[in-house]
Amino acid sequence: MLDKLPNLRSFMAVAEANSFAKAARKLNMANSSVSRQIAQLESQLNVSLFTRTTRHVQLSPAGEILYGRASGLIMEMENLAAELSADNVSPHGTLKVSVPWWFSQLHLAPLLPEFLAMYPDLRVVMQCDDGMTKLVEEGFDVAVRLSRLKDSNLIARRLGPHSFAMAASPEYLARHARVTKPEDLREHAMLSFNFSTPYHSWTLRKQGRSYRIPLKDSVLTSNNADILRQCALDGAGIIIQPVWGIKSEIESGSLIQLLPDFEVTSTTFDNGIFAVYSKESKAVNRVKVFVDFLAERLKVAG
Numbered sequence: 001m002l003d004k005l006p007n008l009r010s011f012m013a014v015a016e017a018n019s020f021a022k023a024a025r026k027l028n029m030a031n032s033s034v035s036r037q038i039a040q041l042e043s044q045l046n047v048s049l050f051t052r053t054t055r056h057v058q059l060s061p062a063g064e065i066l067y068g069r070a071s072g073l074i075m076e077m078e079n080l081a082a083e084l085s086a087d088n089v090s091p092h093g094t095l096k097v098s099v100p101w102w103f104s105q106l107h108l109a110p111l112l113p114e115f116l117a118m119y120p121d122l123r124v125v126m127q128c129d130d131g132m133t134k135l136v137e138e139g140f141d142v143a144v145r146l147s148r149l150k151d152s153n154l155i156a157r158r159l160g161p162h163s164f165a166m167a168a169s170p171e172y173l174a175r176h177a178r179v180t181k182p183e184d185l186r187e188h189a190m191l192s193f194n195f196s197t198p199y200h201s202w203t204l205r206k207q208g209r210s211y212r213i214p215l216k217d218s219v220l221t222s223n224n225a226d227i228l229r230q231c232a233l234d235g236a237g238i239i240i241q242p243v244w245g246i247k248s249e250i251e252s253g254s255l256i257q258l259l260p261d262f263e264v265t266s267t268t269f270d271n272g273i274f275a276v277y278s279k280e281s282k283a284v285n286r287v288k289v290f291v292d293f294l295a296e297r298l299k300v301a302g
Contacts, residue, residue, distance in 0.1 A: 007041040091286040092121035098143040142277040160300035162271040167255040171235040182211035189237030190218040205263040240266040
């Protein structure tokens with residue numbers, strides 16, 4: 001199939017130019033080479049793709065059908081060629097990655113030395129922030145995101161869970177009323193995350209019933225999850241944070257999980273940790289090895 005790729009490129013050029021000579025100039029080839037490739041393609045398919053006169057070239061009925069499919073075929077074959085060659089070529093060049101700041105600090109930074117040692121010809125540029133990167137427009141090869149994709153032309157590969165826990169310090173809980181049900185939270189100090197698309201409530205769910213806790217009176221709102229975590233540790237109030245972010249604090253007892261029999265979220269319940277990349281990048285070797293590495297090495301509590 002791959003041997004037809006040059007012939008298909010020539011076919012598309014002739015079809016769009018309605019001229020062998022113009023197509024040859026566009027492809028920087030001799031007229032005879034373009035004519036030979038079209039003849040080979042017609043012989044391989046056993047059809048005539050063009051009707052030719054001394055002054056004009058136009059697609060035949062069979063050519064019209066092929067023209068409608070050729071762009072997709074060319075892209076598929078190019079991706080296949082890249083994928084087949086990927087196993088034989090060491091990843092090289094620059095890999096540009098976008099990752100959430102706190103997640104990168106806790107979970108990606110410890111893995112990077114191993115990845116860089118495995119692929120010494122790769123240069124990694126990692127941008128760490130909590131904004132929603134425009135992957136293709138901003139020139140990123142891959143992004144790590146903590147939510148599902150909406151309808152998109154991008155590919156998302158799930159790397160792990162992204163569930164949440166509600167917690168406060170023992171010191172805070174000793175000074176305030178017990179939290180035994182969602183309604184009790186209305187009397188407590190909330191430390192809430194300020195999303196780029198703001199959520200104005202926390203949501204709790206149990207046995208199909210949901211409870212909404214408004215956050216308009218939060219004592220602290222920040223776009224830095226680590227500040228919220230530290231303030232909770234120091235007794236300032238209650239947080240909802242990803243399990244992967246506060247698991248060690250809950251296990252050590254420096255934070256106490258509240259209402260553990262409820263599902264809780266500060267965003268939506270339908271979440272995960274995803275590596276996101278374009279369809280065109282799927283077969284690019286540096287993207288493939290990075291995403292495979294994360295899928296294998298990333299062990300995130302959730």
